[in-house]
Amino acid sequence: MITLHINGLPVSVEQGTTLLEAAQFMGFPIPTLCHKEGLSPYGACRLCLVEIGEGPRARLVSSCTYPAEEGLQVRTASSRVIQARRIILELLLASCPQSKTIQDLASAHGIQQQRFKQEYENCILCGLCVRMCEEQMMAKAIGFRSRGEKRSIGTPFDIQSEDCRRCGACLYICPACELRCTYTEPERAICGGCANLRPPCLEKEGFEDMMCYMDPCVACEIKKD
């Protein structure tokens, strides 16, 4: 067992536990986007940042990937953490304004405006779909391509993958486009994002017969019109 301090409270966890799990065990809320139980931790969205260490050596790390260490001092909501989280959410909002998940998170953190040039991207490259496809569906049909601003998710050379079984798990898990299929609960769809968000993969030919966990699918209906 490892004993560490989260927000001043001692907590004992097993070897290999991440800071996120330890904090959640204690009931401290930490927002996440790219983390899902059952998928390997990735540390891409940086929302789950916590501050560790003391004095000048204090630094921010993503709690979903950082293993618990003996005697570690963790602060889940220091001003440094909150400031970083707010800027990240502002950036997310600037790139991907129509995701309900992101809107909710931004609202919970009191963000009322974003000061960057507005973009309308569909994907925040959190990699949940890639890990879902590889780790849970055992397909490895999609992956990351290129780097930096050109980074995207898709199949190699945009050719339809033979490994893809069109299970739709990638759509199901996507935090940016999950809202597309909430039509049975219209009260949840407050932003109208459902009409706008198309998963990028649906634009490619050969995916028309994609299975959807909601049937019939709103996005597909809209697309036909």
Add this chain to the structure above:
Amino acid sequence: MEKVKSLDEFLSLHDRLVVGKDPDIPTLIIPAGTCGQASGANDLIRITKKELLNKKLTEKIRLRITGCHGFCEMEPSVLIEPWGVYYPKVDSKKMVDIVDSVAKGEVLKDLLFIDPITGNPIEKQSDISFFKKQVRTLLSRNEKVDPIRIYHYIENNGYVAMAKMLSSGHPSQVIEEIKASGLRGRGGAGFPTGLKWERLANQTNGNGKFIVCNADEGDPGAYMDRSLLEGNPHSIIEGMIIGAYGTGATKGIIYVRNEYPLAIKHLLIALRQANQLGLLGENILGTGFSLDIKMVRGAGAFVCGEETALIKSIEGRMGEPRQRPPFPVEKGINGQPTLINNVETWANIPIIMGLGAQEFAKVGTEQSTGTKIFSLVGRIKNTGLVEVPMGISIEEIVNKIGGGPIHQTRIKAVQTGGPSGGCIPAEMFHLPVDYESLTRAGSIMGSGGMIVMDEHTCMVDLAKYFTRFLKEESCGKCFICRKGTQRMYEILDDISAGRGTLEHLGLLQELGPVVKDASLCGLGQTSPNPVLSTLRYFREEYLEHIEKKRCPAGVCKGLITYLINENCTGCGLCLKSCSAGAIRGEKKERHVIDPKECIKCGVCQSVCKFNAVETR
């Protein structure tokens, strides 16, 4: 090449080689690194060879083809041993004369280096101000060694330290020595090398440990690792053998970027020769110690210089960093303990072993020992690779070694540490160059790029250039680094185009520290440095762009207009070269630029011989 099977055999080979060389025979040394070859060193070599054969001088004069000596600006150059005579920028037509003069024992006065300050010719390389102030522990070895001949390296005491260490039978002594030397990682972060090695040595050796040489040098304008790999590959191999012996590693990997074809060629030759001679591979020198070194070529991503991304790249996966811990020393390539050091760090190891730790630690400061190679480039008289003791002031590097500004301008800042480094203004040039002082000033040591800037460099444009590089080279895994660099670039672009507002500055200052704090790896954590350091020291330049819509350096295209002043003689050169047809005027009369048609390409300014085109 016959295998050397024991220490005695090796030492007798070494003695034979040392006795066999006659130091009095004049030797023509032609540096033919990438810089030399690009400026025509191959022609000089061809002519010299032909000349020596035709005139039957092969017994009287020797020829040695080496890697770069550092003064890249003066290539192709010729150095003559043992006199130390140095001819810069040699015209291939003059090469015959040089060979003749060496045969006669004369010096060609009119081909010598001219001191840019006094205007006097200087005969010896060691008297040139560029070389005089340097402490060339590593780079001077480039002159002595032909990189594709292992015997040359052994002749100059190469592999001797390694052989003695291996036969001593005390691996722990290696680590003690490195710790005592105070050597710190030359890749930029400055982690004590001895401590890192000790941590690897303490790991249990299950399926073998790895040592890696990180030669993925990607900073724009920095090339010290390349010149070491090209000029003296055996020193890196020797360093790695010593390191492997000290830490118990059995597998070595040299990760070189594929953009360095000559370095790769020389390394492969060196590895083959060392293997053939029995200095590498199974049972080295009969001591029972084995090390296998392989080379891996990187596909050219800046981020692969980061150690966790480098490991992924070696494993054949996408070069993306991951969270540390676990550190590579615990879990690296294929889950095995892995030690990663920079090229320059490895090249320092044989020197420490040869000199002894105490002697090595005498150079430099208490916290940062030894020498460091910088690639000194930008708007100064002498550019090239300079090797200086740690703790030397920036002033001395820029003004003494670099020779001060070109033309009659004022140097305003120096940018250290490559794209993730920061700018240090001229007022702070008294700062000593070591890891701590540079970090305190908002910059980093980095791998050793040093770009000098004068009044014709716009700091906003500079920050924009580096941020653009970083936004393209960010791996894109973590959101804050990918979007943060993109957004910073966007704002800088607005400012340089005259669309900037004061809110933009506030936003930059808010965004920068968060990108620094929240990013996963070193690339993201240092990526706001160019922006934040220029904002810190050159805020008034930003304000000038925003409030007065003016670029004081005359660089930002959106804020300047080109004008032709009274110096114009009406030669018509600019008129002919203007692709937009924006220049009008009669012959021998002052020309005019039509600002409506001008596309601000700057060609007129570069072709004008009378300094008549100015920007405002």
